[in-house]
Amino acid sequence: MRISVPGIPQAILSAVSSAPQVSRSEAVERIAAFIKPGNVAVLTGAGVSVDSGIRAYRGHDGRYMNPNYKPILYHELIDKTAKGHAFRQRYWLRSYLGYPPVRDALPNPTHYAVAALQHANFISRLITQNVDGLHHKALVTKAHAHWPPPKLSSSILELHGTLHRVHCNRGHVVDRGTFQDWLSSANPSWFAYAQEMERMGTQPRTNPDGDVAVEHLGISYSDFQIPDCPACLLENHTNTVHKPQVVFFGESIPQSVKEASYDSIDSSDRLLVVGTTLATYSAFRLLKHALDTHKPVMLLNIGPTRADNITGVQKIEYPTGSVLHDVTRNVLGIRAVEDEIVREMLESGIVRPPKDTDDRAPRAAG
Incomplete structure (x- = not known):
């Protein structure tokens, strides 16, 4: 049986990104404007957990x-x-x-920014490829009474399961x-x-x-x-x-999860993709489905992704941790100060990335 680990096509890795360079303030404004209409589905990947000390598979290239x-x-x-x-x-x-x-591992400011937007009902559905459970921690540690287990399980879809x-x-x-x-x-x-x-x-x-x-x-x-x-x-x-x-390589995503992921896109008005190269097809096909159903799509990630240069995808190249906190404050306005739960979320989060993220020196296969 031959099963290959999913990757980004070499042509994309070698290409120069067409995403326009924008200032940090412009990035914050553009992402906030994308989120403000509400009913946003968010798809996250390993990049959002790096500041929590969990190493990503891929570097900025x-x-x-x-x-x-x-x-x-x-x-x-x-x-x-x-x-x-x-x-x-x-x-x-x-x-x-x-x-x-x-x-x-503890949630970082990106997890809490997303949690605050969920709590404030701007994010209607969160789909994560991560198996670390940090999105759950960010919600329940600050808003437990508002997010009992049934509501939590219906609001966060773990596309690739949980450890x-x-x-x-x-x-x-x-x-x-x-x-x-x-x-x-x-x-x-x-x-x-x-x-x-x-x-x-x-x-x-x-x-x-x-x-x-x-x-x-x-x-x-x-x-x-x-x-x-x-x-x-x-x-x-x-x-x-x-x-x-x-979900291991070579294993199919459960049909119920696959259907729920499509339902999340269908029931939302737009898709925000955060901290992922979209190398796995299970994630990439959700972006394709959003485009096929004429949903606006924005991608926030550093470095090449499988969605680069696809018509209809707005790409902003910034580390998630450097902008999402201010994006959330921009979207929520005075509520970011007056809502006690939101304020506590936006004051929370560790920033403790791996000491040497780039680990390309040869070492044992694994």
Whole structure:
């Protein structure tokens, strides 16, 4: 089976962007004017989480920052043979060590700016490709009473799933914290290593999907134990085939999610795309659908994207964190001061990007 990791065509990477250079103040005005009519669908990508310390896959030139990037594919992860078990040992050891930084990450000003616009009903639907859950954190930490779980789940669509839940191949679901505890109990030596790593502040580089490279430690994956699903054991089945509720390369997006993503575009009046190269077709086709249905489309991103030079797409090249906070203040006006929840949101957010975002020096595939 041949499955390629999605990318941006070389012709786009090599082309000079046609997006006009504008001043920061003009960028703020243009984006605010786009949002002010309301009923906006927003599509976000990895770029919005960089200020939270979560590394993006691609740099400002649109190319992978790890040239050896080689994810485990869906068919490899769910393979029931010994070969599949080895793939899962590799995946779960790396993910076990890489998940805590994603779990502990905090929303940045971009997340809170988007949350404020959602709270103020300018953004009617948020679609995110990110699996880190930071958009949820930004809403519930400041406006919990206004965003109970049913409203939250209907307002944020996780296009590629979430790292925060795990399921076995027989459908039993468990929250990721519990699954991490199972892995710790099954692997006491790795638990001790993880504790020491956290104490020393030597967390390995973490990708947006929670994966880390550990080959430099000189370890073998073969001793990593994957626990049986307790619910399956109660049904007299032994089952160690688990995966996070993330859409892997080679896996189809659930039909219900696909339909919901199209419904989000159809029920909105315009589409704002933020912090993504649109390399994956699942995201790019939403932009195409918006254009096909004659919706205005604006793209805020630094560097090449798959939508560059497409007629009907207004592109503004600015880092999201440098403009969206002021965009939100512009859109909300006096409400940004008088609404206590909005004011608190706009005063919140960490800015803690990875220390060296560009990681193109060759390292272990992963």
